[in-house]
Amino acid sequence: MVLEATMICIDNSEWMRNGDYAPSRFQAQADAVNLICGAKTQSNPENTVGVLTMAGKGVRVLVTPTSDLGKILACMHGLEIGGEMNLAAGIQVAQLALKHRQNKKQQQRIIVFAGSPVMHDKKALEMIGKKLKKNSVALDIVNFGEDDGGKTEKLEALLAAVNNNDTSHIVHVPAGPNALSDVLISTPIFTGDGEGGSGFAASAAAAAAGGVSGFEFGVDPNLDPELALALRVSMEEERARQEAAAKQAAEEASKEEKGGEEQDATMTERASEGASEADNKKIEIADDDDTSLQQALAMSMDEPTSSQDLQDTEMSDAAAEDPELALALQLSVQDSTKDSSSQADVSKLLADQSFVSSILASLPGVDPNDPSVKEVLASMQNQSEPQQKQDEDKAPKKEEEK
Amino acid sequence: MSAAESATAIQRNQVDLLDFIDWSGVECLNQSSSHSLSNALKQGYREDEGLNLESDADEQLLIYIPFTQVIKLHSIAVMGSEEDGPKTVKLFANREHMGFSNVSDFPPSDTAVLSPDNLKGKPVVLKYVKFQNVRSLTIFIEDNQSGSEITKVQKIALYGSTVETTDMKGLKKIEDH
Numbered sequence: 001m002v003l004e005a006t007m008i009c010i011d012n013s014e015w016m017r018n019g020d021y022a023p024s025r026f027q028a029q030a031d032a033v034n035l036i037c038g039a040k041t042q043s044n045p046e047n048t049v050g051v052l053t054m055a056g057k058g059v060r061v062l063v064t065p066t067s068d069l070g071k072i073l074a075c076m077h078g079l080e081i082g083g084e085m086n087l088a089a090g091i092q093v094a095q096l097a098l099k100h101r102q103n104k105k106q107q108q109r110i111i112v113f114a115g116s117p118v119m120h121d122k123k124a125l126e127m128i129g130k131k132l133k134k135n136s137v138a139l140d141i142v143n144f145g146e147d148d149g150g151k152t153e154k155l156e157a158l159l160a161a162v163n164n165n166d167t168s169h170i171v172h173v174p175a176g177p178n179a180l181s182d183v184l185i186s187t188p189i190f191t192g193d194g195e196g197g198s199g200f201a202a203s204a205a206a207a208a209a210g211g212v213s214g215f216e217f218g219v220d221p222n223l224d225p226e227l228a229l230a231l232r233v234s235m236e237e238e239r240a241r242q243e244a245a246a247k248q249a250a251e252e253a254s255k256e257e258k259g260g261e262e263q264d265a266t267m268t269e270r271a272s273e274g275a276s277e278a279d280n281k282k283i284e285i286a287d288d289d290d291t292s293l294q295q296a297l298a299m300s301m302d303e304p305t306s307s308q309d310l311q312d313t314e315m316s317d318a319a320a321e322d323p324e325l326a327l328a329l330q331l332s333v334q335d336s337t338k339d340s341s342s343q344a345d346v347s348k349l350l351a352d353q354s355f356v357s358s359i360l361a362s363l364p365g366v367d368p369n370d371p372s373v374k375e376v377l378a379s380m381q382n383q384s385e386p387q388q389k390q391d392e393d394k395a396p397k398k399e400e401e402k
Numbered sequence: 403m404s405a406a407e408s409a410t411a412i413q414r415n416q417v418d419l420l421d422f423i424d425w426s427g428v429e430c431l432n433q434s435s436s437h438s439l440s441n442a443l444k445q446g447y448r449e450d451e452g453l454n455l456e457s458d459a460d461e462q463l464l465i466y467i468p469f470t471q472v473i474k475l476h477s478i479a480v481m482g483s484e485e486d487g488p489k490t491v492k493l494f495a496n497r498e499h500m501g502f503s504n505v506s507d508f509p510p511s512d513t514a515v516l517s518p519d520n521l522k523g524k525p526v527v528l529k530y531v532k533f534q535n536v537r538s539l540t541i542f543i544e545d546n547q548s549g550s551e552i553t554k555v556q557k558i559a560l561y562g563s564t565v566e567t568t569d570m571k572g573l574k575k576i577e578d579h
Contacts, residue, residue, distance in 0.1 A: 104499045134432045135501060164458070165435050281574040 005048045005065045005106040007041055008033055008082045008113070013055035013085040015146055025145050028180035029113050030076055031055060032142070035233035036111065037072045039190055048106065050097055051075055054090035055116070056084040061093065065101050085116045091128055095137055097220045108137040111189065115145030122150075122157045129161025138167040139377035169250035194296060407536040414490055419469070419560040420445060427468040427485045429537075431502065434458040437554075438464060448557040454482070455555040463488075463543040463553060464502060473566045475533035478541075479525040481557040487521040488555055490514075494540040495533055505542050521547075525561060536567070 010033060016026035032038055033051065040047045048065035049072055062075040091110060110132070123402075138235065139162040141155050159170045169188045173180055184190055226399040423443070425437040430439040437456035457463050475495070480488055492510035494500065511532040520526055529550045539560070 099501060099503070130459045134462075135503075353571060 001044045003044055003046055003103075003106050004040065004109050004113060005050075005098055005101040005103070006036075006109045006329070007050045007052060007056075007065065007097050008111045009090045009094055010038065010053045010079070011055060011082070011113045011115040011145075012053045012079055012081050013116040014081065015085075016081050018145065021144065021173075021180055025115055026079075026081055028116065029144075030079075031179065032113070032181045032184050033076060034073060035185070036327055037069060037189065041067055041069050046103065048101065048103070050094075052090065052097070054080065054087065054092060055085045056080060057083065057170060059086060059089045059093045061097055064097055084119070085114070087112070087114065087118055088120050088124060088128055091132070091139070095132060095135065098137060099135075106134070106152060109140065111140040113142045113144070114151070117146050117149055117271050118151045120154070122154050125154055125158040126161040129158045131163045133164050138162070138164070140168060141170040142173060142180075142184065142189070144173040144175075148345045260264060414525060415563055417560040419562050422471055422473055422482075422564065424468040424470045424471045424496070427466070428536060429466040430455070431464040432458050432460070432462060434552075442555045443467075448559070451556060452554075455558075456483055456544075457553045461543075461546050461551055461553045463465050463501060463541075463555070464500060464505070464556075465541040465543070466498075466500065466538065467540040467541070467560075469536065471577065473536050473562050474530070475528060475536050475560060475562040476530055477525040477527045477561045478512075478514070479523055479557070479559040479561070480520060480555060481523050481559075482516075482521050482546075482553075482555045484521060485546075486519055486550055486552060486554040487516065487547050488543040488545075488553055489516055489547050490544040491516060491526075492542040492544060493528065493533075494542065495536045496538055498538060500540050500542075505541045510542070516547075517537070518547075521558075533562070536562075 010029060016024065016029065019023050021028040037049045041051050046067065048067050049062050050061065050065035051072060052059060052061040058153060062079075063071055066072065091112065094112075095108075096108045099354055129139070139159065141156050141159060143152060163170045171184065171187045171189060173183050186224070203286070243296075289380065414470045417551070420443075428439060428443070433439055434456040435458075439455050441450075441453040442455035442497055447453050449543075455463070474574050475493075478491075480491060482488055492505070493512045493514070494505075495511040497508075512528045514520075514526045514528070516526070541558070543555070
């Protein structure tokens with residue numbers, strides 16, 4: 001969750017017409033750029049991203065660093081291919097754009113897509129690299145497309161000059177069956193120096209379970225220590241009960257991912273929730289059986305449209321739990337590499353009455369001695385029908401909304 | 403001499419401004435990651451001759467120090483070795499977020515060229531009138547004594563006095579009875 005301002009340098013030279021990356025090099029590059037923009041803005045709402053093109057008539061800044069994803073995606077339309085890439089000028093203009101960023105607290109990063117041959121000599125590139133390092137700008141290089149005239153060597157030299165404590169990376173993507181974006185998702189360019197991939201990246205690539213588990217532990221100290229603790233406990237419980245719930249979870253997981261993707265889009269505009277919300281989330285996950293997840297998701301998908309505009313914090317907090325719930329559910333389910341459910345860990349968790357009541361006691365709106373809450377707990381331990389649970393789930397939710 | 407006496411008299415009222423540095427905002431550009439600014443500024447580290455602040459890509463360093471309250475800066479002591487220690491040091495008062503590209507955009511509040519005496523610990527007295535109302539200090543080390551690639555600074559100490567401003571962190575809520 002590093003606070004970062006990023007400038008993406010796009011190669012729109014003649015070499016990008018080539019079709020060795022499906023559908024064309026330029027299109028593959030554009031897809032990768034879209035993904036990166038999404039991932040950056042997702043990982044921290046205050047991150048800004050800007051885009052410039054390096055070829056054509058000259059280096060042109062399409063959009064200065066902004067956190068408005070729509071603006072960035074819009075500027076990618078109607079780009080023309082032509083000319084030769086000017087790598088040195090591109091990087092220098094990017095550095096200048098970053099220097100004039102509005103929030104000086106952001107770390108500076110440049111991501112360069114180098115698809116065509118590099119005309120500059122190694123010395124010049126090393127000078128540029130040193131200047132970037134001196135001004136503490138990190139550089140990520142995506143080396144794809146043409147590979148000739150010592151291009152790889154030059155780019156490696158550039159990286160060595162810039163690199164400070166492994167904040168800069170280079171990725172070589174050869175032409176092949178895998179799309180450029182897919183290859184990039186697993187690289188540190190996306191995952192942000194090993195902090196963990198964002199939920200956006202994970203949901204975009206359906207099978208990226210590895211990225212999600214990275215996200216969880218990346219969130220731990222920064223966002224919600226209590227949520228992190230709860231998730232960690234659930235992970236441990238999962239491992240104990242994997243076999244039993246594996247089949248059921250596989251079905252649910254595929255449905256949830258779809259719901260989770262749409263939730264991510266609404267999530268980007270939401271402010272971060274407090275620790276008490278994390279507890280609420282965990283309890284609500286606990287209350288749900290997997291088969292009632294669908295109903296919970298359906299409910300939550302109805303609510304966000306109204307909740308987004310709400311000025312009343314109390315209501316918006318309560319309603320906000322639901323899309324958070326969906327995302328948290330999706331995360332905790334995707335956590336288990338074998339697609340086992342959160343139900344398994346959940347039931348074990350709830351079996352521990354003292355743990356549950358201690359968590360409930362810490363929630364602001366919930367009184368553990370409240371009859372409806374006690375009813376829920378009793379029913380959890382009896383492993384009652386999903387329908388009944390869902391009703392009781394609504395009851396504590398309403399309780400918290402009060 | 404009366405001038406010398408008054409100079410030392412002023413000196414007596416000056417305190418080491420270490421306690422008034424706002425550590426959360428301290429930044430240093432072009433420092434080497436293993437030899438960072440704390441080695442030169444922090445109590446204990448700066449006394450240790452083995453621990454230096456070193457530059458990374460080239461010999462220049464840009465240090466930004468905000469303070470927790472407004473201070474008057476009287477003098478600065480920069481210690482280093484005779485070969486790799488800093489030579490030209492420019493000080494800018496109350497300029498935020500400077501970069502190497504805009505150090506030449508405006509004149510420094512003061513410039514000090516360090517002699518071997520200074521590098522051994524003798525403080526450089528600054529133009530006191532220029533530093534009457536300092537919220538933050540930017541120190542630009544332009545070059546070093548021998549012109550080598552790396553500048554090494556063993557200690558940076560700031561001497562001055564505080565203006566009687568409220569320390570916002572010291573404000574405590576009055577308990578309601």
